Amino acid sequence: MKKGWRSWLPLMAMVMMFLHVNGEDPYRFYTWNVTYGDIYPLGVKQQGILINGQFPGPPIQNGVEQRRNSWQDGVYGTNCPIPPGKNFTYVLQVKDQIGSFHYFPSLAFHKAAGGFGSINIASRSVIPVPFPPPAGEFSILTGDWFKQNHSDLKAILDGGHDLPFPDGLLINGRGSNGYTFTVDQGKTYRFRISNVGLTTSVNFRIQGHKMMVVEVEGTHTVQNTYDSLDIHLGQSYSVLLTADQPAQDYYIVVSTRFTSQVLTATSTLRYSNSAGSVTGPPSWWTNN
Known part of the structure; x- marks a missing residue:
């Protein structure tokens, strides 16, 4: 019985190697440096929120539904503000999600200063999409x-x-x-x-x-x-x-x-x- 089980090992190893090589990356990591800076969206100098020096902020390719981590949704009362000079790590699981969203700051009316950007969640390659791939x-x-x-x-x-x-x-x-x-x-x-x-x-x-x-x-x-x-x-x-x-x-x-x-x-x-x-x-x- 042991011999028969071991005879499957080479095949199992090949299958695992195939899945590893062809699998989609399960993680994406983003590091943000959030600061104030000068912006001129309507031709007038203003103090705006910059993310990695950008206004609007950089796009997130994947996001957004909170699963077992709704306490870090950014809303005051479930999520404490991030103090100046400090860090906070968000952990989001995006399994079975697709679509177009955006992020923005939800405290102290900071949204009026920027800090927003797009969240784009691509469909998994093995799941059909009801329209041809765009150019x-x-x-x-x-x-x-x-x-x-x-x-x-x-x-x-x-x-x-x-x-x-x-x-x-x-x-x-x-x-x-x-x-x-x-x-x-x-x-x-x-x-x-x-x-x-x-x-x-x-x-x-x-x-x-x-x-x-x-x-x-x-x-x-x-x-x-x-x-x-x-x-x-x-x-x-x-x-x-x-x-x-x-x-x-x-x-x-x-x-x-x-x-x-x-x-x-x-x-x-x-x-x-x-x-x-x-x-x-x-x-x-x-x-x-």
Whole structure:
């Protein structure tokens, strides 16, 4: 009996070696240095939160559901603040999760100073996804922004008053015309879009292109196609966009939704073989 058991050892060893070589990496490690620094998102110098010197913060490729560790979800009362100069290690298990999310600070109204970034959880390679693999993907963090310091805004709320109307909208930490997304004609791309603002819903659209919604906050959806999307505070969507228009530049437009005064910010969708720059005002400049 022992001899028969030992005869399986070489085969078992080969199987284990195969699984080890072809297995997906079960761990990802991130080290952050969180500091204050000067930022100029709307052209005015402000004190913002930098993560490894970046605003917005770096993307996390994997995240986010708390499993047996809900006490480190970042909310005061379950998670103590991290003192200046000290460290804290988060341990997250992401088995069986997929999708588009974002992170942000939840204490002392620090979110008004930045400290946010994208969380993108890729599907395991052995699990089918209900759409063909895109040629590439982009994360878009958009939302309202205030020129006032976050501590001043916190004082307004602590005094029992509403926040003032925002000073502008940002796309990936920049105001209008501050960011360009380059695509190849004929290919399809995934855009992960999050509203990281404080007070305002936004409408998102890409001039001359339609968007197919394929995922909302970790769940694959019925695949409907839209000209524009309303994205409310804290929401995240994944859309597929096919670069099937003439080769030129197009506006990416974000505007406030359900506000009497409409704020707008733009970026550029650029075809790699673009024959011309975007000109004129963006289409659908105002809310639909």
